[in-house]
Amino acid sequence: MSLRDTLKQREEQREAAQSGGEFPEGVTRYVRMGKHGEVNAEGRTFVILADPDDWFAYYVHEQSTFNGQRTIYHFRKHTCLHSPKGIRADQSAFKKPNPDACPSCLVGAPRKLYAMIPVYDLEYKTYRVIDTKEFHINNLIADYDKAEKMGRKFNPDYTLVGEAVHIKQVDKSFSLESGDASPEQLEEAKKFIGIDYGYEELANFREEADIVKLLHEADEEAKIDRAKLPPVSESNNEKPNEEINDDDLPF
Structure with missing residues (x-):
């Protein structure tokens, strides 16, 4: 199998993991958040599948501005290669950028903490993830802790x-409160607690060469040190298969 065929196969596998096979067109493993998403002002009910300490925290390089009408991204948002690839990682080891591990860290691209929350979708009867940034995660955890504290007044092991929760958009963030689900739905959701959610695939860790190419395509307002930007590798120049030889490979 050629290098291009291998890369294409890996991309198809990532897309399959991200979209899942259980969803209709336009719906993916990721829950769409915001005014025009699935979790909007009216909200949506899910079953929580993990405690916040078991949510998947990782880092994303992104920089955007809002021009009054739409959000403009100055380079394509992408996962930082210096990120955990599983839950309960030592976050202190990943808190600072690592220029030796990630090209975007090398050029100083803005870096933000994100987290994925595994939930059971009552409509689609399978697990999905709420993937959002630190500010929203903080608000959701605060509401989570309040709800759990209230329940423990009556049951110390609560x-x-x-359990079912209702998540909705409030102002510029999101809130979480108790939701309604039938005993049958809660029982079905239990099957998805503690499974492998495939976070590494869902986070879409790109190849270094792909990230370098994204950085080269950044607009003029991108806050990156272009002097440190590595050149685009040959593999990103879409050379025909017959032109790839051993000298082209980086190992």
């Missing part, structure tokens, strides 16, 4: 994991 946990929100496996």
Whole structure:
């Protein structure tokens, strides 16, 4: 199998993991958040599948501005290669950028903390993830802790994991409160607690060469040190298969 065929196969596998096979067209493994998304001002009910300590935290390079009408991204948002690839990682080891591990860290691209929350979707009867940034995660955890604290007044062992919650957009963030689900739905959701959610695939860790190419395509307002930007590798120049030889490979 040629290098291009291998890369194409890997991309198809990532897309399959991200979209899943259980959803209709336009719906993916990721829950769309915001005014025009699935979680809007009216909200949506899910079953929480993990405690916040078991949500997948990782880093994303992104820079955007709002011009009054739409959000403009100065380069394509992408996962920082210096990120955990599983839950309960030592976050202190990833808190600072690592220029030796990630090209975007090398050029100083803005870096933000994100997290994925595994939830059971009552409509599609399978697990999905709410993937959002630190500000929203903080608000959701605060509401999560309030709800759990209230439940523990009556049952010291109470946990929100496996319970229905209603998540909705409030002002410029999101809130979480108790939701309604039937006993049958809660029982079905339990099957998805503690499974492998495939976070590494969902986070879409790109090849270094792909990231370098994205950085070269950044607009003039991107806050990156272009003097440190590595050149685009040959593999990104879409050379025909017959032109690739051993000298082209980086190892």
